[in-house]
Amino acid sequence: MSLKTKGWRELPIGGLILEGGTSEMYKTGGWRSLKPIWSEEKCTHCLTCWIYCPDSAILLSDEKVQGINYDYCKGCGICAKECPTKVKAIEMVEER
Amino acid sequence: MGKISAKTGNEAMAEAMRQINPDVVAAYPITPATEIVQIFAGFKSDGLVDTEFIATESEHSALSACIGSAASGARTMTATASQGLVLMQEMLYIASGLRLPIVIAEVNRALSSPINIHCDHSDTMGARDSGWIQIYSENAQEAYDNLIQAVRIAESALLPVMVTIDGFIISHGMERIEIIPDEEVKGFIGEYRPRYTLLDEERSITMGAIDFTDYFFEHKRQQIEAMKEAKEKIIEVSKEFNSRFKRDYGLFECYRLEDARYALVVLGSTGGTVKVVVDELREDGVKAGLLKVRVFRPFPWQEIKDTLAYIPFIAVMDRSDGLSSLGGPVFQEIRSALYDIDSRPKVINYIYGLGGRDTKLHHIKQVFQDLQGIDRTGRIDGLINYLGVRE
Numbered sequence: 001m002s003l004k005t006k007g008w009r010e011l012p013i014g015g016l017i018l019e020g021g022t023s024e025m026y027k028t029g030g031w032r033s034l035k036p037i038w039s040e041e042k043c044t045h046c047l048t049c050w051i052y053c054p055d056s057a058i059l060l061s062d063e064k065v066q067g068i069n070y071d072y073c074k075g076c077g078i079c080a081k082e083c084p085t086k087v088k089a090i091e092m093v094e095e096r
Numbered sequence: 097m098g099k100i101s102a103k104t105g106n107e108a109m110a111e112a113m114r115q116i117n118p119d120v121v122a123a124y125p126i127t128p129a130t131e132i133v134q135i136f137a138g139f140k141s142d143g144l145v146d147t148e149f150i151a152t153e154s155e156h157s158a159l160s161a162c163i164g165s166a167a168s169g170a171r172t173m174t175a176t177a178s179q180g181l182v183l184m185q186e187m188l189y190i191a192s193g194l195r196l197p198i199v200i201a202e203v204n205r206a207l208s209s210p211i212n213i214h215c216d217h218s219d220t221m222g223a224r225d226s227g228w229i230q231i232y233s234e235n236a237q238e239a240y241d242n243l244i245q246a247v248r249i250a251e252s253a254l255l256p257v258m259v260t261i262d263g264f265i266i267s268h269g270m271e272r273i274e275i276i277p278d279e280e281v282k283g284f285i286g287e288y289r290p291r292y293t294l295l296d297e298e299r300s301i302t303m304g305a306i307d308f309t310d311y312f313f314e315h316k317r318q319q320i321e322a323m324k325e326a327k328e329k330i331i332e333v334s335k336e337f338n339s340r341f342k343r344d345y346g347l348f349e350c351y352r353l354e355d356a357r358y359a360l361v362v363l364g365s366t367g368g369t370v371k372v373v374v375d376e377l378r379e380d381g382v383k384a385g386l387l388k389v390r391v392f393r394p395f396p397w398q399e400i401k402d403t404l405a406y407i408p409f410i411a412v413m414d415r416s417d418g419l420s421s422l423g424g425p426v427f428q429e430i431r432s433a434l435y436d437i438d439s440r441p442k443v444i445n446y447i448y449g450l451g452g453r454d455t456k457l458h459h460i461k462q463v464f465q466d467l468q469g470i471d472r473t474g475r476i477d478g479l480i481n482y483l484g485v486r487e
Binding site: 005006007008011013014015016017018019020021022 | 193194195196254292299300301302303304305307310311313314315317318321322
């Protein structure tokens with residue numbers, strides 16, 4: 001982030017941010033200790049991972065999984081856990 | 097001239113709330129403030145107010161609902177006392193940090209344990225660092241006037257305000273008070289135009305975002321400044337109130353203080369008791385006086401310092417003890433305010449009236465006698481004293 005940090009006289013009061021939807025600007029991917037690796041070959045596009053992901057970090061296009069948005073994925077591993085046993089298209093690996 | 101009426105402190109506060117006609121009141125009843133909520137709920141069911149009245153399951157929920165309401169831009173009030181204020185404590189800081197102009201009608205009562213329902217100031221003194229403006233009232237008239245002014249003060253300072261009265265002594269004591277006509281109260285408080293509201297779709301805002309090491313300090317610095325600036329805003333509102341309704345309020349009241357040699361500093365209903373004693377002592381030629389603190393937050397320390405600087409013997413009366421071993425909070429702050437004066441006054445502390453213990457004229461006389469004793473001997477025997485407790 002290259003935002004200039006403002007002094008107290010310049011800021012809106014009460015910790016307010018004068019626009020909505022600003023959580024998108026806050027990248028939470030850096031919190032990850034485990035990283036989900038998605039396999040395009042194994043994936044059946046059942047979208048179970050997409051339903052469960054608490055951070056909406058499963059990328060879709062035309063109802064097909066395209067990958068994982070690492071800007072927001074916190075590495076909770078729910079996608080890997082919920083991916084059907086016979087498929088196992090997501091593997092959690094140590095973040096380096 | 098308004099209508100003269102007989103009202104208890106609670107009735108007076110509830111009447112002010114009816115006239116203020118807030119958009120939202122969220123409350124949970126607690127002795128001795130129950131009546132305020134009960135009477136106001138009556139106004140609601142009789143169609144005398146337009147308020148959305150929310151009966152919550154606790155005081156924590158009551159203030160939480162108030163915060164949501166104020167964040168949406170609604171004029172919001174509640175009432176509580178004692179344990180109720182303590183249960184609100186977490187939300188008190190959130191309300192002030194978000195700069196929401198909520199007003200609480202507060203009735204001072206001791207805190208458990210031991211359980212007690214009577215007056216002392218432990219409850220609001222425990223909230224003195226929560227970023228709320230605190231206004232103490234001597235009687236029902238002041239409570240009524242202060243609550244009406246509090247709405248304007250909160251909305252101009254963008255800080256929440258609590259207006260207090262002494263439990264039972266004032267909350268349940270019937271007094272003669274002047275009620276301002278409804279239309280004039282309405283004209284005085286005006287229409288509330290919130291600077292920010294969560295419900296404005298054209299101008300969306302984010303409230304309550306996380307604030308880490310990079311910005312938290314700046315936001316607190318703003319809040320500190322807002323509290324400092326609130327002093328002038330309180331004075332402005334009080335002046336306008338006086339010009340309209342002919343009742344003069346400042347940050348504190350000076351009673352026969354100009355040439356006083358001995359002064360007491362008190363908050364709340366004991367002010368009335370001290371005035372009687374001061375008058376009696378003056379008849380006997382004793383130069384006694386009173387400084388009654390009305391606004392405790394922000395603490396008007398410069399003005400108090402300038403006023404007390406030339407009074408050599410001062411007793412600060414605290415209706416709560418900080419349990420710090422250095423007496424009560426009012427004592428500590430008054431004494432600190434006087435520290436930079438070269439020939440500073442002698443200042444001693446009296447803890448009094450805990451759990452509603454009656455404070456009578458002879459108790460106050462005793463305090464003045466003690467100050468005279470220090471004047472005679474030059475010796476302070478007790479820096480912190482306990483008035484009316486059995487040894």
